[in-house]
Amino acid sequence: MKVSVNNTTHDLTGIDPSTPLLWVLRDHLNLVGTKFGCGISQCGACTVLIDDTAVKSCIYPISAVGDKDVTTIEGLASDEEELTPLQQAWVDVDVAQCGYCQAGQIMATEALLRENPNPTDADINTALAGHLCRCGTYLRVREAVKVAAKHRS
Amino acid sequence: MTTLDYSDIGKVIPRVLREDETTPTVFTEPQPPIKLDRRQFLKLTGLVGGGLMLSFAPLRKVRAQDGTVFSPNVFVKIDAEGILLYAPNPEIGQGVKTSLPMMLAEELDVAWEDVRVVQAPIDRAYGGQFAGGSMSTPTSWEPLRTAGATARHMLVEAAAQKWQVSADTLSTQNSMVKHASSNREISYRELAADAAKIAVPSRESIKFKDPKQYRLLGKRITGVDNDAIVRGKPLFGIDQMLPGLKYAVYQKCPAIGGTVKSANLDEVKKMPGVLQAGVLEGTGNAMEVLPGVFIIADSTWAAFQAKRALKVEWDENNASKDSWSETVTQASKLVEQAGNRTVDTGDVDAAFAANERQAEGYYKYFFVSHAPLEPQNCTAMFKDGELELWAPTQTPTWGMGPAARAAGIDQSKVKLNQLRCGGGFGRRLYNDFMCEAAAIAKNYPGVPVKLQWTREDDISYDLFRGGGFHKLRGCVDEQGKVVGWHNRHATITGDQGIGSGQFPMGMVDNLRVEHTGIDWKHRCAAWRAPGSNVFGFVLMSFLHELAHAGGRDHRDVLLELLGEERLMNRGGMHTGRAAACVKLATEKAGWTNKKEGRGLGVAFYYSHAGHIAEVAEVSVGDVEGTVTNRQGKSVQKRSLKVHKVTVAADVGPIINLSGAENQVQGSVVDGLSTMVDLAITFENGRVQETNFDKYRMLRMGETPEVEVHFINTGEHSPTGLGEPAFPPLAPAVGNAIFDACGYRVRTLPISEEGFYLV
Ligand code: FES
């Protein structure tokens, strides 16, 4: 079994195909930016993109990825590159408190902006409804989404 | 098989950090300066951005050989390569990894862009390295400014010697020393080697800046870890990776206090990826290691699967039988009986006999869980009799002793690496997860093991905010002034209940508080703004009831109660600062100019040295039939929209405006989330809500607008903001609901009374 993550193909021979993508990323591929919060698709901390769709990787078995492309938070900008406008918006708005939910919120926003470059407040609320922020940064997340939308257009 | 006795768990209530208790010990003894050689320096700067594969070098042993590193104290290091500042306290989302170094940077007079911030190693030289009680800011203010100003003083001295001019003729700005009359300037980095030769001056010879000259404090500074956060770099406890790392889970008895009779270990050990499994008897201390079964596997998922297949027969003789539904029934009787009188001033009976205008209310609140988004975890390695820990904890130094005990070694053999916490809220003040990791690692020596709690573990084995029940009576005189107050309450034994520190104690002439303890087996402990987080709701809602009974405007009654400007005889509450917050919040929220169809409610609370008033603007929908609540009662269903919350806060000068606002916004969201629908219930000793499907936090669409105003008179030192903006929110919203529809909410969460957020 092979999967493509952030444009790199990984051989996953020997890994139980029912393993959720989240744990393959974290434990096997050393991509720990994607977070574990609940394991039951309730918090959004584990959100990644599969092609252009945001999915909760904690309940997504690795066998279901197939030949689609997985993008994680690490795949937005590589270390050497500048931050993407989306990431930069997050820094400029100083969204994070503890920061734990933010990778998931950013990935869901990436999916939203690919589909809807100019989201309204209501669009943003809907797109991010599956994301919990225990620290309560929702107002800043929404602001950062709008800043990012502006910078991308 | 177990010999330890866990019959006493409920009574081993851990220490609760409350603002009216003694301040935790802060180590302040001076330590010799620590210097780094070049390789060491680069290794440390390499940590910026969270290179967790590197471990902190043993700083104390390192001494600069060539004298090129200027490090007058443990917080500042400057050499030709750069300026390094150390953030001493754990970062749990309260922003101290940014705000504390800002204090240093301001007095050091460096340009913020020139600075790199790293998490300090755990070392007594840094003072009390903990995150709790909103204490990081007030306890760091003096030492960190001193550290920064001392370094600046020495750099100026070095330049004075170099140029053969008087130090008085020099000034500093943006990491440079300047000599205006000769138009010369030199960077701190170029001066580092010379400054390293200057003797550290005495504290008395150091002058702080006039706050008017501040260039950094009070500005909006983005968090120092934000770049790493948006790139998804390893940063948190859960992100810790080490060569050869294995993964562990630990199953305890769901009815806390149960011990292991037997388990299907042979079966579990045969499962794919499982490396080891065994029983831990526990340490006999409920705050350290409870009895259970550990499993070590080669991946987290394999460990989770094995945990699911694990079957344990528990001995529940001494285990929890906690039942919330039974407690609710009992408590309604308890509050009808006299309790332990904790406050009794004036003549309460005479006040009630003399004043007919009275109000009465029965308030209750459910248990809640901390539920930080990062479930508890800790990585541990036991090797050659030594233990190394990588821990997301709020109290690293308090955890090392218990962890050493759990591993059966001396504390001197423990090394702890402090990692960023994905939320704290008080949960990570207690290091049971760290002790478990230590005990498990001891059973698998020579290999690093990461203990990972599931979300279900995190909620089931939380140290909860306890539930409580209050019967309140009060009376007002002819003018509507509050003259009598009687609060009988039953809360979890070990929690002292309302003390003389809570507002409005000391402000009502005739006041009595009685308390009865409810024995509880599950552990309860500090939860964001302990005590105040629930007492604020009860007391500030009931004050509104009394204002209403007296036919008065709530704001007027609140200001009247605060009375003349004075410092109250308790932890620093000043009635003038309080009144200023009430006036500003109500004015900004349009108190006298309410929008059609909206309700406005105000509440003030003083906690953790913060004076904070909040005004909520709400609208309440019409009754939409009925709904059955958690207690099985049918209640009328109504929607609640919280449009806006206006906050006026006096916590002294603001360090980082962006971070401070974020804390207030977050506290408002947390306050609303918790008051509307969060509840933990127990039956048969077991927690009933163990994941976010049943423990439903507020989501983005329900978030109100939050407007924040900070008051700074310039007379006070800064105090913390992790907690004090939480307590006023629930009573402000409850009072606004009453204003909007005439219905008084007296239960937290208010979903018990049929309200749901839109
Ligand atoms: S961890 Fe996947 S949704 Fe919470």
Ligand code: FES
């Ligand atoms: S920033 Fe802490 S959970 Fe969102």
